[in-house]
Every structure is written in C-alpha cells, then in structure tokens.
Amino acid sequence: MRPVTWSPIQILDGLRPHSRWYREVDAYVDRELAPRLLAAFEMHLGGCRRCAIAVDERRSLKRAVAAMPAPVVPRSFRLSPEMVAIRPPTVPDRRAPRLALALAALAIVGLVSTVVVDLNGSGHSGTLATAPSTFQVSTASGDTAAGPVSNQAAPPQAATARAISAPSAAIGPVTPESAGPRLDSGQKAVAPPVPAASTGDHRLRTLEIGSGALAVACIGAALVIRRNQRRRNS
Amino acid sequence: MADTAEPPDERLASEAAAGSLDAFNQIVDRYQVIVFSVSFHLLGDRQAAEDATQETFLSAYRAIHGFTGSNLRSWLLRIAANASKDELRRRRRKGGAMSLDEARGEGDVPLDPPDTGETPEARVQRLALAAELQRALDTLPFDQRQVIVLVDVHGFGYEEVASLTHTSVGTVKSRIHRGRERLRRVLTATGTNSPGAAL
Numbered sequence: 001m002r003p004v005t006w007s008p009i010q011i012l013d014g015l016r017p018h019s020r021w022y023r024e025v026d027a028y029v030d031r032e033l034a035p036r037l038l039a040a041f042e043m044h045l046g047g048c049r050r051c052a053i054a055v056d057e058r059r060s061l062k063r064a065v066a067a068m069p070a071p072v073v074p075r076s077f078r079l080s081p082e083m084v085a086i087r088p089p090t091v092p093d094r095r096a097p098r099l100a101l102a103l104a105a106l107a108i109v110g111l112v113s114t115v116v117v118d119l120n121g122s123g124h125s126g127t128l129a130t131a132p133s134t135f136q137v138s139t140a141s142g143d144t145a146a147g148p149v150s151n152q153a154a155p156p157q158a159a160t161a162r163a164i165s166a167p168s169a170a171i172g173p174v175t176p177e178s179a180g181p182r183l184d185s186g187q188k189a190v191a192p193p194v195p196a197a198s199t200g201d202h203r204l205r206t207l208e209i210g211s212g213a214l215a216v217a218c219i220g221a222a223l224v225i226r227r228n229q230r231r232r233n234s
Numbered sequence: 235m236a237d238t239a240e241p242p243d244e245r246l247a248s249e250a251a252a253g254s255l256d257a258f259n260q261i262v263d264r265y266q267v268i269v270f271s272v273s274f275h276l277l278g279d280r281q282a283a284e285d286a287t288q289e290t291f292l293s294a295y296r297a298i299h300g301f302t303g304s305n306l307r308s309w310l311l312r313i314a315a316n317a318s319k320d321e322l323r324r325r326r327r328k329g330g331a332m333s334l335d336e337a338r339g340e341g342d343v344p345l346d347p348p349d350t351g352e353t354p355e356a357r358v359q360r361l362a363l364a365a366e367l368q369r370a371l372d373t374l375p376f377d378q379r380q381v382i383v384l385v386d387v388h389g390f391g392y393e394e395v396a397s398l399t400h401t402s403v404g405t406v407k408s409r410i411h412r413g414r415e416r417l418r419r420v421l422t423a424t425g426t427n428s429p430g431a432a433l
Contacts (some may be wrong), residue, residue: 026411030385032392032403061414061421065371065386068364070267071274074284077266077291078259084295 021051029058097222097229104218111211118204240264243306251299258298262291265307268388269314275383276318278372279325286321290314308398315380315399322376370420378413381406 024041027033033041045052241260249257269290274283290313301309352360371379380399384390385406390398392406399406 023411026414027392027407030392030410032407057418058414061418062386064363065367065382065417066389067360068275068367068387069361070271070387071280071283073267073270074280076262077270077287078262079255079291079295081255083292084255 021048022054025051025054025058029055029062097225100218100222100225104215104222107211107215107218111208111215114204114207114211118201118208244304247298247301247306250295251301255295258291258295261294261306261310265310266291268307269310272311272314272383272388273318273321275368275371275387276315276376276379277322278368282321282325283318286314286317289317289321293317305394305397308394311384312398312400319376366421366424367417370417370424373420374413374416378409378416381409382413382417385410 021041021044024033024037028038028041045055241257243261243264246257246261250261266287270283270287273286273290274280277283277286290310293316294310294313297313303309371382374382377399381395384395384398385392392403392410395406396403401409
C-alpha cells in the first residue's frame with residue numbers, strides 16, 4: 001500500500017507556479033476544470049515544471065486529507081418518542097420586528113417628505129395659479145355669493161359678493177369678467193370646483209397624519225413583538 | 235422471492251413526514267455515519283460532533299414535512315453543516331475554544347479499524363499526519379473547511395457542494411482553492427512534512 005504523504009517543499013523552493021494557471025490547479029486536481037480550459041491547462045503543464053509540481057503537491061495534499069481516518073459512530077442517533085415529544089426552545093423570529101421597524105422607517109420617510117412638500121408648497125403658488133382664485137355665484141334670490149362655496153347655496157349673510165384671493169396668488173381686483181361666468185337670477189347655484197389649494201392641503205395633512213400614525217404603530221408593534229419573544233424564552 | 239431492497243429515501247421521507255418515527259429512524263441508520271463524520275471533521279471534537287449530529291436529526295425530523303427535494307443526503311448534510319456551525323458558535327460563546335488535544339487522541343476518538351494491508355509504522359504515520367491535518371483544518375474559516383471536508387473527505391462534486399451550501403460553483407471553486415492554499419501554508423508553518431515523502 002502506498003503510504004499517504006504530503007510534502008510542501010517544492011513550491012517553497014522559489015519555484016512559484018504561474019499565477020494565471022495556479023488558480024485552476026485545484027479544479028484540475030478535482031477533475032472539475034471546464035472543458036474549454038482543460039486542454040489549454042494540460043498543454044501548459046506539458047511545458048511548465050513549476051505548475052506540474054504545484055499539481056503534484058495539490059494531489060498529495062488532497063490524498064492526505066482524503067485518507068484522514070473516518071471516526072466511528074460512537075452511538076446510535078435514532079430518535080425516541082420522548083426526544084421528539086420535547087418541544088424545541090422557540091428561536092426568536094427576528095424577521096417580524098425587523099419588518100415592523102422597516103415599515104416604520106418607511107412611514108417616517110413618507111412623513112418627512114410630506115412635511116417638506118407641505119412646507120415648500122405653502123410658499124409656492126404654481127399649483128394655485130391654475131385654480132380659480134375668485135369666483136361668484138348667484139343665488140336663487142338674486143344675491144351674488146363669492147368664495148369657496150360648498151355644495152350648498154351660500155347662506156344669506158354671505159350673500160353679498162366678496163372676493164377671496166388664494167393665499168399667495170397675486171390676483172388683482174375682482175371684476176365681473178375675472179370672476180367667471182355669472183349665473184342668471186333664478187338659476188340654481190352650482191357648486192364651483194373646490195380650490196386645488198384646499199384639497200391639496202387636505203391631502204397633505206391626511207398623508208402626514210397617516211404616515212405618523214403608521215410609524216408609531218410599527219415601532220409599537222416591533223417593541224411588543226420583541227418583548228413577547230423575550231418573555232416566551234425566559 | 236422476497237423483496238429485500240431497502241426502501242428509497244423519498245418513500246422513507248414521505249412516511250416520516252406522515253408521522254412515522256420508524257421510517258425516520260431508518261433514515262437515521264442510513265445517514266448517521268456520514269452526518270457524524272462531516273460534523274466531526276467540521277468541529278474537530280467528538281462530543282461536539284455527537285451533539286451536532288443529534289441536533290441534526292432532531293431538526294430534520296421536525297422539518298421533514300418541508301423536504302421536497304430529491305436528494306435527502308444533501309438536505310441532511312446542509313442541516314448538519316448548520317448544526318455544526320451553531321454548535322461551534324455555542325461552544326465559543328460558552329468560553330474557551332474547544333481543546334483540540336483532548337479530542338485528537340486515539341483513546342478519545344474511536345477511529346476506523348486498521349487496514350489489514352497497512353503496516354503498524356504506516357498506520358502511526360498516517361494517524362500523526364491526520365492529527366496534524368485536522369489541526370490545520372480547524373484553523374480554516376468554516377466555509378473553506380466545509381468545502382474541503384465535503385470534496386476531499388467525502389468525495390462530493392463541486393455542483394453538489396454548491397447546491398448544499400446554497401452558493402455557486404464558482405464560489406466553491408474559489409473556497410477550495412483558498413482553503414487548500416491556507417492548509418498548505420499552515421502545514422508548512424508547523425513543519426508537517428512526512429518523512430520519506432514521495433510525490
């Protein structure tokens with residue numbers, strides 16, 4: 001029987017193999033080298049003593065590792081009904097609190113962006129310029145109402161025409177022409193379009209509140225999950 | 235004529251998944267040698283390997299209903315590698331690296347029976363080299379040690395190791411190259427050089 005040996009001396013004698021091919025030595029020794037490289041590698045080996053020595057050395061190392069004695073199984077690892085009946089300690093699922101925290105982070109980012117948009121938007125008239133800044137309607141009684149009227153007709157005390165300017169829009173004095181089409185007396189008042197400034201603000205507020213609430217809820221959920229996991233395991 | 239063929243892995247796995255402990259114990263009988271051997275070479279300690287092997291089969295029993303693949307051996311060895319990693323971590327956490335010397339003696343580790351064609355001198359030489367090799371293996375990072383044990387000790391191909399370790403063949407190739415290179419350096423530094431070495 002051939003003795004299992006290993007000797008590293010050759011490579012250390014200053015005979016460094018070619019680095020280009022040295023990377024392939026192990027795959028070659030394990031017969032795992034891709035076919036396209038195999039022929040080229042063997043051709044190189046034919047003329048390169050240094051790489052041939054590296055291959056021999058690797059082969060002897062592999063042989064030595066393979067010849068390590070296999071340990072004898074000390075006992076049977078068969079499972080008994082008692083062993084499988086024992087419940088394993090619960091491994092805390094770290095994904096749930098992490099997911100909750102990630103959601104919270106996302107909600108906070110949403111909240112911050114909404115606030116930034118809100119702050120920028122309040123000093124910017126771009127979106128408001130297209131919205132009717134002033135409008136008038138005539139009530140059935142002939143009175144003229146102006147302002148952001150809801151679906152109901154203007155109340156009598158607001159029946160006098162008034163002009164409402166959008167918060168930051170530079171609008172000149174209200175003229176009948178600029179106030180939009182006027183309804184004739186007797187026509188039913190039609191609700192004007194709700195100003196964009198108002199709906200935009202409302203949406204931003206809703207988003208801010210929603211994001212804030214979601215962030216708080218997620219952080220709370222993460223804390224509760226972690227606390228429960230600790231309690232279970234203690 | 236009675237059918238003496240052993241039931242295939244898939245059948246045993248499905249019976250075990252249905253709750254048959256007997257079927258699962260047949261799987262244990264079939265694979266406990268390789269699972270213990272891989273755990274032993276990964277951990278370098280008999281007691282730790284025993285614990286990891288038992289844990290492997292317990293985990294496998296609990297997860298057998300989720301086994302959908304066709305290669306039960308790879309599946310078990312993947313669990314064994316994870317159990318060994320956990321065991322290693324647990325022992326390190328408990329304080330003190332595992333004493334290599336206490337595990338390496340022949341008195342502690344029941345080794346395979348001597349080859350009848352091997353002279354006592356050759357056996358001593360082989361065991362001495364094996365002890366050095368195991369010591370050197372223990373110095374490797376776990377990932378490199380794992381591929382070397384699977385490829386060199388157990389004869390796995392790169393592709394099976396890649397599927398077992400959830401990596402690519404390229405990663406296996408790179409780990410085995412770096413692992414053997416490191417092993418070579420460690421053995422060289424410790425002066426392990428078999429007398430009468432002949433390549």
